[in-house]
Amino acid sequence: MRYNWINAEEFSFNSFLLLDRWIIEMICRDYREWTEYEQSLGAALAYNPAVAWYFVQRSPESKAYVEQIIAAAAKGLSAEEVRRAEVFVLQAMETSVVYAYPEIMNRNCNYIYDWDKKHLLDLADFRDALVLDVGSGTGRLAFAAAEQARRVYASEPTDRLREYIRDKIKRENVSNVKVLDGTADSLPYEDNTFDIVMSGHVVGDHYDLELAELTRVVKNGGVIIDCIGDDDHKRKPDDELLRRGFEVFYHVSKSGGDIYTYRKKITK
Template sequence: MSYNWIKPEEFSFNSFLLMDRWIIKMMCNHHLGNNEYDKNLGIALEYNPAVKWYLFHKCPECKPILEKLTEGVPKNLSSDEVRKAEIDAIREMETSIVLVHPEIMEKNCDYIYDWDKKFLLELADFTDKLVLDIGSGTGRLAFAAAQKAKRVYASEPTDALREYLLDKIKHENIDNVTVLDGTVEQIPYEDNTFDIVMSGHVVGDDYEREIAELTRVVKNGGYIIDCIGEDNRKRKPNEELLKRGFEAFYHVSKTGGDIYRYRKQVVK
């Protein structure tokens, strides 16, 4: 699915050199398997040996998978054929390309630039709370919560985004946001640490494991919040969250999308 966040023709295939190990693993786990994409990525890698070498060494566990893609790639393709394959591979990886270009993500992703912090702050009282933001991205939720919270811990597995968050903290003299590495499946904190744990566009690959981990680090009586951004998509309530005890809060975005936010108070 394309979100039209970028124009693939404007990007070099060297953008893949900015991908960290987490993104490469995500690419192999979630994008490969589409025959056309696999073919295009194989061509692009074979004709860009520096990128191929980087991916193999940055994420050695993915090397056997990526090696198979380059087997049998024709050696006599024209520069136009190679560029077409590169563009198609970039288009497929649109959501990851913006992760390694945070300034483009901040500018072009509607779920960020169209969002209003009121949609988060009305879900809970953040005043003087300890808050964890999972998959913080460019800090949409983290910096909104930090205006009221005692401290916000922004957990983000992508190197480029952690650097972006740290730069923003420095440039804007924000003193109550801490940036760290971590994923929703493995949160690097002890049980019962936070008053509020929040995320947006993160939960959904493995509900049982993810929600169990979120619940583990929330204090008794604390909240888990799922707060997506704004877009124009038509969607229905998330039945997986509802059946696990989450409340749903609905509004229509400025562009006509169905936006559902979720909250659950944890009782241990």
């Protein structure tokens, strides 16, 4: 699915030098059956040795694959042909490339700019709560919760996004948001720490692992919230979350999307 979050022709292939290990690994792991993508990536890396070097150094588990697709790349490509390959890869990976440019992410991702914070704050009592935001991104949920919460921990595995949140904290003099690393299935927090654990556009790759980790760090009697942003997508409720006992809430976004948010009180 193309989201049109970026126009790849406006971006340098060097954008990949700004991305983290987990993204580089995903780029080299999850699309091997897509022939046009693999050929384009091989060509782009073959003619961008600094980026190829970075891929191997940043994600050593991808080394053999990178070497393989570079070796298979066409020889003697023109500058125009190389650029077409770069643009193809940049556009195909737009949902990752945009992480390197948080301001563009805020401006171009409708799930951020069309979202109303009331869709989060209506789901739980955030007053004086200790809150964890998993996969915080540019801080959509974290800064909304911080208006009422005692403290919010923004857990984000992407360095450029962590730095963006830290800069916003400093720029806006926010005193109760703390930024740390961490993924949904590996959070750097003690058991039974938080009153509220929330996320959006995060849970769904490995439900059992992710929800087990979110449950581990929430207190007995605490709440887990899944609160996606408002986009124009037509969707159905998440059967996996419903099967695991989550309540579901529905609204139509400004752009006509079907938006479902979820909440579950945890008893241990």
